Structure formats: C-alpha cells, structure tokens
Amino acid sequence: MKNKHLPYLLILWILPSIVYFLTRQPSLYFIDAGTTVAAASSLGIPTPPGYPSYTMLAHLFTKLPFGDVLLRIQIFSILISLSTLTLVYFFINKLFAIVKPLNSPEGFVRLIATVSALFLSFSAIFWSQTLNAQAYIFTDLLLLTIVFLLISLKNPSKITKTALISGVLLAIAAGGSTVMVFMIVPILIVTAVFYWNQVGVVKGAMLSLAAIICLILIYSYLPIRAMQRPFLNWGNPQTVELFFAHVQGMGLSFNDPITGKVTGFTGSFNSFIKASGRYFYLLFVQFTWVALPFIGFGYYYLYKKNRHLFFSLLSIPVMNLIFGGLWLSGNQEAWFIISYIVFAIVMGVGMGFVTQLLSRFKVKVFDIGLVLALLSLSPLIWWYGKMNHSKSYVMSDYAENLYANLPKDAVLIGIYDTFQAATLDKRIVSKDRPDVFPVMTNMLYVLPWYREHLRHFAPDLVPTEIDSITTFNRVEEYNEMLNFYIEYLLKKERQVYVAYPVFSKSVLVGSNEGVFKPDPKKLKAIPAGLTSKIVLAEGSTYEPKEEEFNFKFKNIKEYKKPHFYIEKGYVSSYNDVISEYVESLIVYAEYLLEDPATGPLRSEASWSSSGRKEQENPTKSQTAEKMLMLASQIAGDSTESLNRLAIAYATQGKFTKTVELFEKLNKLFPKDINIQFNLAKAFFDSGQEQKAKEMFSKIGKDNSQIQQAVSSQLSMIESFNQNLKNYQPFENDQMNLKFYYPEDYAITFAGDNMIKITNNAKGKDELTMLIYSKKLADGQFLVDLSKNLPFVIDGISLGSQPTQMPGFQAKVKTYATGETSVLLFLLRHNDQAFAVRVFPGDSNKAEHFQNILQSIRVLK
Structure with missing residues (x-):
C-alpha cells in the first residue's frame, strides 16, 4: 500500500467502523444466523451447503479474549466488510486508470473512490448484513477480488499465476x-477463452485440478467434523450419499400453496417478476436515489469506452437477478449484495464522467468533490435511525424466556429457525442449559439422519419405533408419531415441553394436518410460559403458575x-x-376462564382440562384480563398476533x-380480503348489522374467490330476519336488553333485572324462559355470571359446552329433571351478560326459543 492512499483508506475504515459498532445488534439476527x-x-x-470456509475462519475469531461469541463473530464480519470497501476503492482507482473518465489530479480520483465506497458502506443491505453472521459479503469479497485480478491483468504471461490465485479464491468462495x-x-468463461492460447490444455487442466483439490480440502471439513459428532451436525455428512445430499441442500426446497412460502428453485415467471421487483426496489433505496444517476452514467461511459469492462460489470448483476429471481431464499435480499457492490464500483466511474461534464461549464473540481463527499453521507443520514439495532434484544429475550421455566433435563420440542437458534445458543454458544434436550419435530419426522444424530447423544430418548411409523403415506401420520413420541418420553419419566408453533404451524407442505394435536385420551397440555407442558391425561395435577408468564424483556x-428490518424474512x-x-x-388467559366440564374456549382442541377441579379463586378473571392486556401491548402491528x-x-x-x-388490521392491510371478511363478521357480532351487510356486499362484489362465504353470511342474516317476521320486539333500558318473541307469548318481570317469557302451555308444548341481566365488572368473565344466579335450577348437571350465538360468547348447560330437562344459556357481549333458563329443554316449541335466543341484543 502506498502512503498516498492511506488518508483516504483511514476515512474508509474508521468512519464505517464507528457507525457499525454504534449500531450493532447485541442479540442474534434471524433465520440462519443462530445456526x-x-x-x-x-x-x-x-x-446446507455447510459454509466450511466461513465457519473455520469465523471460529478463529471466537478465540478473541474479549466480548461474547456474537461480538467476536461480528468483528469478523466488520473486517470482511471493511476489506470489501477497500476492494471497491482500489477497483475504482483501477478503472480510472483504464478508461480515464477525467483528467483531474489523482487525489480527486481517490476522493471519488472513497465517496463511492462510503455510499456502499451505509447502504441498507450491506450495512445490515455487515452486522449479521452470514457468509454473503465474505463470498462476494472473494468473487470480486477474482474479477479485480482478471481486469488488472496486463501481461498475458502472468495469466497462469493469476489463474492459480483465482482458482484458490474461487474454492474458498465456494466454501x-x-x-x-x-x-x-x-x-470466467470469457477470460478462459481469451487467454486459452497462453494457457493451453495442460496448464488449464493443472490449474483446474489445483482448484478442485483446494475445494476438496475445504469441503473435507464436513465429513471430518461429522465423524466427531458435534451437536450441530446438520445432515451428518459422513457418507458420500449424505455429503452430496448436504451440499446440494436436499430437502430444503419447497412450495407451500397454503402459506405461500417458497424456497429453492421455482422456475416460475410470476416468482421471477416479484423477485425482480424486489431487486430494483432495493436498488432504488439502497444508496438513496441521489446515487442512481451516477450508476447510469457509469455504465454509459463504460459502454462508450470499454465494452469488455461494460459487459463484465453488467454480467454480474444480470446473473444475480436471474438466480435471485428463479431461486428464492429467506435471505433473498442478502443474495443481491454482490450487485450493489458492483453498482458502487460503477458509480465511481459515473462520478468521474459527471465531473468531466461539469468541468466544461467551469465548475471547480473542489466544489464538485465537496458536493460528492456530502452526498456520500446521505445514506448514513437516511438509514442510521432504521439500522440502529443497538437496543434490540428480541432473540436473546426469546431464548431466556423460552428456557426460564424448564426444569433440569427437560425435553424441549419445537420447530423452525427461531426455535433452533434459541436452543443452539443455550446448548452450544452460551452453554448455560446443556441439560435440556431440544428436538425439532419437522426434522424428527422427515430426516432419518436427524433421528440417528439425536440417538448418538441420548439413545434412550429417541425410540427406533419412530422409524417404522414414518412411512409418509398419510397426513395424520405426523401427529400420530408425535403423540407416540411424547407419550414414550413421559413414560420414561422425562418432563416434556412443547413450543407453541408446534400446535399451529404445519410441517407438511400443502396440508394443515402437520400440527400437534394431543390425543385427549392419553395426553393433555398445560400452559407453561412460552411452552406447553405435556402431561399424561390421567393422574396429573399440574397447574400453570402466573409467574411463568412474567416474561423478562431487556428493552x-x-x-x-x-x-x-429491510429483509422480509x-x-x-x-x-x-x-x-x-x-x-x-x-x-x-383462556385456560383460567375455561369451564372444567367443557374444556377451553379456544377453537383449537389442543388444550385439555380433563381432571381439573373448579377453582373459586376470584383473582382468576383478573389474572386472565391482565394476560390479555399484556398480549395486546406486545402484539404491536403483527398481523398474526392481532x-x-x-x-x-x-x-x-x-x-x-x-x-x-380488526379495524386496526384493516388499516394496516387494506387489501387483505380475509381481514375485511373478519371485520364484517365482527360488525355483525357487535350488533352493527347494517354495517356488516354493507361490508359483506362490497367484499363479495369485489372478490369472486370469497363470494361463496360472503353469500352464506348474507343468507344467514336474511334468514334470521325472515324467521322474526311475525315476532314483536321487547326492549328494556335497565336490563340493556332487546329481543323478539312470538305474539301469543306473555312477558312479566320476575325480579330485579329478570323477566319471564311463557306461552302458558302444558307438558311438552310449554316453553318458559327466564332472562337475567347483569353488568360484569372489570376483570369479570362469563364464569363469574353463573356463580350468583337469582333462580334455582334443580336436577343433575349433564355437562356444558360452548355454543354459537351471533354477537355473544355463549355456553349452554344441560340439567336432567326427572323425565325432562332444563337448559341454561350464559351469554356475554362486552361487559353485558345474560343468563337464560329454558324449560323444558326438549320443548316442542324449540324453534321459538331458538329464535328468541338468536334475536337477543344489547341496547348499548
């Protein structure tokens, strides 16, 4: 390095370094970062593919004597990015020497090179990935170093040396x-053709062999380490078959029509168009729009002056766009970084060309340089607030809260990247919970090597019977396997905890059946913080504790x-x-409010309450309300959570x-049909019938795919109104009650806030209803209504269950009284509750009481 470059390089190293360390995230990033x-x-x-080069080099930095493991690897990433900025600086200097876009002092050329590199350093994706633990910028640096060496080649006699160095760098990049x-x-192809006469067949074969040997040495890391059985041993690539399956990423490509998630090669034109749109959108915002004209001028000047350089520096973004469009990944934005590095290089040429044009109008070079230097700070100013993740602890908080309630030697079951990142951090990186045995259910079911891998560490915890269960012939098989496995662990007297996504996220592509549904005859799930504790259906008295849900957050x-985060993933x-x-x-919250006779209120039958005793603790309702309020605070703008x-x-x-x-969701996502449908239904349930009808009609008119569901809702509303055609209304402000009843029925007040409706018939033709109205206090729920009713129900309780009532949370209880029965309906709408006693429960006038019930509304 010559001293004339040092001042510029110091700026290029020091300023970004300060910014990077000020904004670095002290907690893991998402997706593959934890792994x-x-x-x-x-x-x-x-x-896959294993990243052996990156892994080995990053491992060296984990030996630094300061900071935690994440900081040490972030230092490695920052050094890689600073090296990339340095390459961009010298690349631009080299291009100026070749195409000579201006006749200014060399110092100005170095200024332009520095400015262009600064644009790159503070561009969104480059900045974000610099502070991440991924191999993308590392690979891009090596590949563009090869391009730099080939472009810098002046003497054909040195092609052999250059090719050898390039081959080694290419092998490392492939790692x-x-x-x-x-x-x-x-x-590479064009260069090989151009210099073929100087290289020849023999040298070409030897150079290729040298690169292949280097590649083999690098990738030999995989089988060598696999044989030593590290806990993180993805693919277990000990055999030739497993090795090639791993490097090819077997099993990681999928296209799920239900979730819309696609990973791997698509070959889809629509996917390509979407990815291309993302590519150009990111290009527009990366450097801020002020840099785009310089990129355009740069390519224009290269085309005019040196077609070879033009096509070389254009081919990389074109290939990047093609591959990024046809091969989708959760890290798609990071794939595009190599394009943005090339654009930063071309940007420098464009700045030189623009300076040349402005010089003709007597604009001083110093003034131009000052403006360019100030412009280079525009992405820093624009992105700093957004890229400052120095107070982000989401992943470390998640890991701490996930493990907070786990007893020693527990088995923790979960799925997907977030869970894996947390469990690997606890077992391998921080090493503070190596006793917990984590299991990924999707891998347990699909991948035989994963089952063998787990058996190496705990032979008694992964029964061989699972291998015979997993035939992949039926969608129900996954749930059967998981029920069998958990029951096996419980009989081994191991405590089992299951993360919530296992209950809701399907692991089967194209099917919703790949979720865990505990067999109620054998298992039950008890809420336990960020997990559910699974116990045997018979004999367990375990109850959740409120302190398990006192999650700790650093920020x-x-x-x-x-x-x-600019990355969608x-x-x-x-x-x-x-x-x-x-x-x-x-x-x-739902567990606290559930009726032991009916089970939980939630629609999914994942949580069983078999064997629970009713608790008269008055704080249960208050605790449930507290949990819901906390959930509302945490939900933020998350679609799924809201x-x-x-x-x-x-x-x-x-x-x-x-x-x-739902109105909040509709404002956030105004084009989401499902949200609009749910909002219309919520309007109807809240008593805003006309508003619901208008919205249903609009949705059905604009969207053919949901027309059937909309028609069903409108028909239900119309049918309901038709049934009440010959009924008369009853309203009472004190009871906050309105309903419709047949004209030949009599209504009398039977006490405070209670009325009696009867047809005064006898036997099975009788229908007598008592309706009691009560305002619920804050923190009270439907279960509180049934504790102090003003009427007595004789008979034996036959059980209760949730029931469907428009505009109400509703439950019905059945009581046997001799030859007949009594029905008790408990209804709630916001803070208004009603208890409705129906006698006899098997009346011949059932249609009348159903219509009366369905017509009940609150006045305000």
Missing part, C-alpha cells in the same frame, strides 16, 4: 455461499415499536416471535375490542 454462530463457535456443521459463485461464471420499547421471523408471546398469554387476539376477544364476548383490532 451460523453456533457452527462457528463449536466447529459444527450448519445448514462460503456456493450458489453465489455462479455470478461470475460468464467472466420493552422494541416490542411496542419494533425495530426496522427478518420481519416475518420477528412477527413469529411476537406471535409466540401473544399466543402463550392468550392460551393462559388476528389471534381479536379472535380471543370475540370468543370471550368482547366484541367492541374485536372490532377495534
């Missing part, structure tokens, strides 16, 4: 993000106002974490809150 950090920490084998190697294939503000993963907190709080919370409030008869949440 990558764990692999580097333990020399394990991460997700990073393998698929990115294809981005420079056109350049509660980030849950109310989430940090910005990270936003999705963040929302998944929020959803787990919200789900856990809702499930606990939707789940709205349904929970509807289930409890709090329809004002339901409407409020």
Whole structure:
C-alpha cells in the first residue's frame, strides 16, 4: 500500500467502523444466523451447503479474549466488510486508470473512490448484513477480488499465476455461499477463452485440478467434523450419499400453496417478476436515489469506452437477478449484495464522467468533490435511525424466556429457525442449559439422519419405533408419531415441553394436518410460559403458575415499536416471535376462564382440562384480563398476533375490542380480503348489522374467490330476519336488553333485572324462559355470571359446552329433571351478560326459543 492512499483508506475504515459498532445488534439476527454462530463457535456443521470456509475462519475469531461469541463473530464480519470497501476503492482507482473518465489530479480520483465506497458502506443491505453472521459479503469479497485480478491483468504471461490465485479464491468462495459463485461464471468463461492460447490444455487442466483439490480440502471439513459428532451436525455428512445430499441442500426446497412460502428453485415467471421487483426496489433505496444517476452514467461511459469492462460489470448483476429471481431464499435480499457492490464500483466511474461534464461549464473540481463527499453521507443520514439495532434484544429475550421455566433435563420440542437458534445458543454458544434436550419435530419426522444424530447423544430418548411409523403415506401420520413420541418420553419419566408453533404451524407442505394435536385420551397440555407442558391425561395435577408468564424483556420499547428490518424474512421471523408471546398469554388467559366440564374456549382442541377441579379463586378473571392486556401491548402491528387476539376477544364476548383490532388490521392491510371478511363478521357480532351487510356486499362484489362465504353470511342474516317476521320486539333500558318473541307469548318481570317469557302451555308444548341481566365488572368473565344466579335450577348437571350465538360468547348447560330437562344459556357481549333458563329443554316449541335466543341484543 502506498502512503498516498492511506488518508483516504483511514476515512474508509474508521468512519464505517464507528457507525457499525454504534449500531450493532447485541442479540442474534434471524433465520440462519443462530445456526451460523453456533457452527462457528463449536466447529459444527450448519445448514446446507455447510459454509466450511466461513465457519473455520469465523471460529478463529471466537478465540478473541474479549466480548461474547456474537461480538467476536461480528468483528469478523466488520473486517470482511471493511476489506470489501477497500476492494471497491482500489477497483475504482483501477478503472480510472483504464478508461480515464477525467483528467483531474489523482487525489480527486481517490476522493471519488472513497465517496463511492462510503455510499456502499451505509447502504441498507450491506450495512445490515455487515452486522449479521452470514457468509454473503465474505463470498462476494472473494468473487470480486477474482474479477479485480482478471481486469488488472496486463501481461498475458502472468495469466497462469493469476489463474492459480483465482482458482484458490474461487474454492474458498465456494466454501462460503456456493450458489453465489455462479455470478461470475460468464467472466470466467470469457477470460478462459481469451487467454486459452497462453494457457493451453495442460496448464488449464493443472490449474483446474489445483482448484478442485483446494475445494476438496475445504469441503473435507464436513465429513471430518461429522465423524466427531458435534451437536450441530446438520445432515451428518459422513457418507458420500449424505455429503452430496448436504451440499446440494436436499430437502430444503419447497412450495407451500397454503402459506405461500417458497424456497429453492421455482422456475416460475410470476416468482421471477416479484423477485425482480424486489431487486430494483432495493436498488432504488439502497444508496438513496441521489446515487442512481451516477450508476447510469457509469455504465454509459463504460459502454462508450470499454465494452469488455461494460459487459463484465453488467454480467454480474444480470446473473444475480436471474438466480435471485428463479431461486428464492429467506435471505433473498442478502443474495443481491454482490450487485450493489458492483453498482458502487460503477458509480465511481459515473462520478468521474459527471465531473468531466461539469468541468466544461467551469465548475471547480473542489466544489464538485465537496458536493460528492456530502452526498456520500446521505445514506448514513437516511438509514442510521432504521439500522440502529443497538437496543434490540428480541432473540436473546426469546431464548431466556423460552428456557426460564424448564426444569433440569427437560425435553424441549419445537420447530423452525427461531426455535433452533434459541436452543443452539443455550446448548452450544452460551452453554448455560446443556441439560435440556431440544428436538425439532419437522426434522424428527422427515430426516432419518436427524433421528440417528439425536440417538448418538441420548439413545434412550429417541425410540427406533419412530422409524417404522414414518412411512409418509398419510397426513395424520405426523401427529400420530408425535403423540407416540411424547407419550414414550413421559413414560420414561422425562418432563416434556412443547413450543407453541408446534400446535399451529404445519410441517407438511400443502396440508394443515402437520400440527400437534394431543390425543385427549392419553395426553393433555398445560400452559407453561412460552411452552406447553405435556402431561399424561390421567393422574396429573399440574397447574400453570402466573409467574411463568412474567416474561423478562431487556428493552420493552422494541416490542411496542419494533425495530426496522429491510429483509422480509427478518420481519416475518420477528412477527413469529411476537406471535409466540401473544399466543402463550392468550392460551393462559383462556385456560383460567375455561369451564372444567367443557374444556377451553379456544377453537383449537389442543388444550385439555380433563381432571381439573373448579377453582373459586376470584383473582382468576383478573389474572386472565391482565394476560390479555399484556398480549395486546406486545402484539404491536403483527398481523398474526392481532388476528389471534381479536379472535380471543370475540370468543370471550368482547366484541367492541374485536372490532377495534380488526379495524386496526384493516388499516394496516387494506387489501387483505380475509381481514375485511373478519371485520364484517365482527360488525355483525357487535350488533352493527347494517354495517356488516354493507361490508359483506362490497367484499363479495369485489372478490369472486370469497363470494361463496360472503353469500352464506348474507343468507344467514336474511334468514334470521325472515324467521322474526311475525315476532314483536321487547326492549328494556335497565336490563340493556332487546329481543323478539312470538305474539301469543306473555312477558312479566320476575325480579330485579329478570323477566319471564311463557306461552302458558302444558307438558311438552310449554316453553318458559327466564332472562337475567347483569353488568360484569372489570376483570369479570362469563364464569363469574353463573356463580350468583337469582333462580334455582334443580336436577343433575349433564355437562356444558360452548355454543354459537351471533354477537355473544355463549355456553349452554344441560340439567336432567326427572323425565325432562332444563337448559341454561350464559351469554356475554362486552361487559353485558345474560343468563337464560329454558324449560323444558326438549320443548316442542324449540324453534321459538331458538329464535328468541338468536334475536337477543344489547341496547348499548
């Protein structure tokens, strides 16, 4: 390095370094970051293709004598990015020497190179991935170094040396993000053809062999480490078959029509168009729009002056766009970084060309340089607030809260990246809970090597019977396997905890059946913080504790106002974490409110209460309300969380809150038909019938795919109104009650806030109803209504169950009284509750009492 470059390089190294360290996230990023950090920490084998080069080099940095493992790997990532900025700086200097876009002092050329590199350093994706633990910038640096060497080649006699160095760098790059190697294939092919006469067949074969040997040495890391059985041993690539399956990413490609998630090669034109739109959108916002004209001028000037350089520096973004459009990944935005690095290089040429044009109008070079230097700070100013994740602890909070209530030697069952990142951190990186045995259910079911891997560490915890169960012939098989496995663990006297996504996220592509549904005859699930404790259906008296839901957050503000992530996959993963907190709080609240005779209020039959004793503790309702309020605070703008919370409030008869949440969702996502449909239904349930009809009609008119469901709702409303055609209304302000009843029935007041409706008939033709009205206090729920009713029901209780009542949370209890029965309906709408006694329960006038019940509304 010559001293003339040093001042510029110091700026290029120091300023971004300060910014990076000020904004670095002290907690893990999402998707594969947890696996990558764990692999580097333990020399394990991460997700395909294994990233051996990156893993080994990152491992060296984990030996630094300061900071935690994540900080040490972030230092490695920052050094990689600073090296990339340095490459961009010298690349631009080299291009100026070749195409000479201006006749200014060399110092100005170095200024332009610095400015262009600064634009890159503070661009959104580059900045974000610099502070992440991923191999993308590492790979891009090596690939563009090869391009730099080939472009810098002046003497054909040095092609052999350059090719050898390039081959080694290419092999190391392939040990990073393998698929990115294809981005420079056109350049390699053109270079090989151009210099073929100087290289020849023999040298070409030897150079290729050297690169292949280097690649084999790098990838030999996988089988060598696999044989040593690290806990993170993805694919267990010990055999030739498993090795090639791992490097090819077997089993990681899928297209789920239910969730819309696609990973791997698509070959879809629509997917390509969407990915291309994302590519160009990110290009527009990366450097801020002020940089785009310089990129355009740069390509224009290269086309005019040197077609070889033009096509070389254009081929990389074109290949990147093609691969990024046809091969989808959760880290799609990071795939595009190599394009943005190239654009930063071309941007420098464009700045030189623009300077040349402005010089003709007597604009001083110093003034131009000053403006360019100031412009280079525009992405820093624009993105700093958004990229500042120095107070983000979402993933570390999640790991702590997930493990907070787990007893020693528990088995923890979960699915997908977030769960895996947390469990690997606890077992491998921080090593503070190596006693807990984590199991990924999707991998347990699908991957034989994973079952063998788990058996190596705990032979008695993974029975071989699972192998015979997993035939993949029926969609029910997954749930049967999981029920068998958990029952097996419980009989081994191991305590089993299951993360909430296992109950709701299907692991079967194209089917909703890939979720865990405990067999109520054998198992029951008890809320336990961020997990559900699974116990045997008979004999367990375990009850959840409120302290298990006192989640600890290092920065509660980030849950109310989430940090910005430009990567879609990270936003999705963040929302998944929020959803787990919200789900856990809702499930606990519902558990507190459930009737032991009927089970929980939630629609999914995942939570059994068999064997529970009714608790008369008056604080149960207050605790449930507290949990729901906390869930509402955490939910933020998460679609899944708000939707789940709205349904929970509807289930409890709090329809004002339901409407409020669905209206919020509708404002956030005004084109989501499902949200609009749920909002219309919430309007109807809240008593806003006309508003519901108008919205249903609008939805059905604009969207053919949901027309059938809309027609069904409108028909139900119309049918309901038709049934009441010959009925007369009753209203009472004190009872806050309105309903319709047949004209030949008599109504009398039977006490405070209670009326009697009867047809004065005898026997089975009799229908007598008592309706009692009560306002519920804050923190009271439907269960509180049934404790102090002003009427007595004789008979033997035959049980109770939830029932469907428009606009109400509703339950019905049945009592046997000799040859007949009595029905007791408990209804709730917001803070208004009604108890309705129906005698006889098997009246011949059942249609009348059903119509009366269906017509009950609150006045306000």
